[in-house]
Amino acid sequence: DTEVTQTPKHLVMGMTNKKSLKCEQHMGHRAMYWYKQKAKKPPELMFVYSYEKLSINESVPSRFSPECPNSSLLNLHLHALQPEDSALYLCASSQGRGGRGHTEAFFGQGTRLTVV
Amino acid sequence: DQQVKQNSPSLSVQEGRISILNCDYTNSMFDYFLWYKKYPAEGPTFLISISSIKDKNEDGRFTVFLNKSAKHLSLHIVPSQPGDSAVYFCAASVAAQKLVFGQGTRLTINP
Numbered sequence: 001d002t003e004v005t006q007t008p009k010h011l012v013m014g015m016t017n018k019k020s021l022k023c024e025q026h027m028g029h030r031a032m033y034w035y036k037q038k039a040k041k042p043p044e045l046m047f048v049y050s051y052e053k054l055s056i057n058e059s060v061p062s063r064f065s066p067e068c069p070n071s072s073l074l075n076l077h078l079h080a081l082q083p084e085d086s087a088l089y090l091c092a093s094s095q096g097r098g099g100r101g102h103t104e105a106f107f108g109q110g111t112r113l114t115v116v
Numbered sequence: 117d118q119q120v121k122q123n124s125p126s127l128s129v130q131e132g133r134i135s136i137l138n139c140d141y142t143n144s145m146f147d148y149f150l151w152y153k154k155y156p157a158e159g160p161t162f163l164i165s166i167s168s169i170k171d172k173n174e175d176g177r178f179t180v181f182l183n184k185s186a187k188h189l190s191l192h193i194v195p196s197q198p199g200d201s202a203v204y205f206c207a208a209s210v211a212a213q214k215l216v217f218g219q220g221t222r223l224t225i226n227p
Contacts, residue, residue, distance in 0.1 A: 004159070006159075042120075042218055042220060043205075056213075056214060090160070091159075103150060103165070103212055104150065104162055104165060105162065106162065107152075107161070108159045109157065109158050110159050
């Protein structure tokens with residue numbers, strides 16, 4: 001199993017809603033990531049979890065709240081988002097054991113988020 | 117400040133010919149480089165990588181070349197096939213930390 005599974009594939013939410021994005025992998029990877037990708041732009045890193053601990057937060061606004069319940073799951077809780085937060089949110093995982101382990105990441109299909 | 121740049125937004129190549137995708141970087145501390153391929157409605161897929169201690173890495177039809185003095189890398193695909201049509205992202209990292217992506221190049225392989 002070399003898949004990273006993200007749900008939902010599409011999400012439309014209002015600015016007052018609370019929603020969560022979910023990500024799951026069963027490759028035994030110990031690093032998991034959230035990326036944000038706007039149209040015609042490259043993916044931009046948001047958060048890195050390494051061994052279930054938050055290791056990198058790229059100065060992401062607090063309306064995005066990550067959670068790593070266990071080594072296979074990664075959530076992104078969304079609250080009071082703005083229309084400019086509409087984007088493709090990508091989850092990724094990697095071995096996370098140093099060297100190139102952090103960088104050869106496997107990506108999910110993404111969640112297409114629209115904030116109205 | 118765009119540390120990883122792919123200056124060609126798109127590239128069209130005839131099937132069977134060589135596709136060459138280029139990438140430039142500005143951060144001399146980058147020590148690992150990767151190429152990802154992305155189809156519409158899918159996440160990026162890892163393709164091939166190269167460490168800064170090497171100048172070439174080959175995997176089947178894909179070869180990545182690294183020129184550290186020019187801060188330039190390229191991906192060669194030969195022969196190009198219709199299934200290679202996708203957006204290709206160059207990415208770089210320092211000390212196995214986060215990936216920094218280029219803007220991507222849309223490759224179209226024409227029959």
